[in-house]
Amino acid sequence: MEIDPERETDRYIKKVKENLQGQVRATMIEEVHRQIDMAKTSPGADEAALFDRITSLVLEELQRFDLIIFDTAPTGHTLRLVSLPEVMGVWMDGMLERRRQTNEHYTQLLNDGEPVEDPIYQTLQERREKFRQVRDILLDPTMTGFLFVMNPERLPIQEARRGIDTLRKHDIPVLGIIVNKVLPDEVDGTFFQKRKEQQLIYLEEINKLFKNIPQIRMELLEEDISTMEHLEIVSMRWEKTIN
Secondary structure (H helix, E strand, O other): OOOHHHHHHHHHHHHHHHHHOOOOOHHHHHHHHHHHHOOOOOOHHHHHHHHHHHHHHHHHHHOOOOOOOOOOHHHHHHHHHHHHHHHHHHHHHHHHHHHHHHHHHHHHOOOOOOOOHHHHHHHHHHHHHHHHHHHHHHHOOOOOOOEEOOOHHHHHHHHOOOOOHHHHHHHHHHEHHHHHOOOOOOOOOOHHHHHHHHHHHHHHHHHHHHHOOEEEEEEOOOOOOOOOHHHHHHHHHHHHHOO
16 A cells, blocks of 8 residues: 555544544634644654554554565655654653643642543543554564665665664664665676676675675666566575575
8 A cells, every 4th residue: 555645644634633522612623723734734744644554554454464564765754754653652741741730730620539531631541552552563673674775876875874873773673774776797888887896886885884784685677676577586586695
């Protein structure tokens, strides 16, 4: 399936509004909806919506499939996305604490000492628990691994190095690296021979920078990978590389 960030953001905003129905005074609901619509364009809104979708997919579909693969956006966007469980968890803890204090003050005002029924607090608790479960899955190396795909070129190598360093800071396991579009030995012509000499330098740099990370090299193919036969060729070459 292809996740559309804009559509997911709209769906996420709609769900937030639905959760507020009956929990906000009628006189305030229009202004609350206006504020929520404004938040749609704020930085991080797309990532939050995408992470909400990923959370649902992981928790609801994990038992139905042997493997779930997320083909994510370029490194910068992906790093913001995968760091969201930790960031959102801290944010949710703050929200829960403020809500708890509000409920305590409200209980004291009632002078009866009875706890206040608070559906918002319950909703926050449930979301916090979902974030915790997904974070545990992301940090479990027996369940999750992050694969970097890069071309043997200077900028992708530097980008991958920064990305791997960031993931390690968040304790997210890096499973391996796929080096894509490696020129095969049988290339001919002066142009491709020169490019291959340049690639050999970058491949050696990759070996040094990522020496403790498993590596798979994928040769540049003559055609796009678009058929089952192409996939079988890729599979055989990968198996040969691994062995």
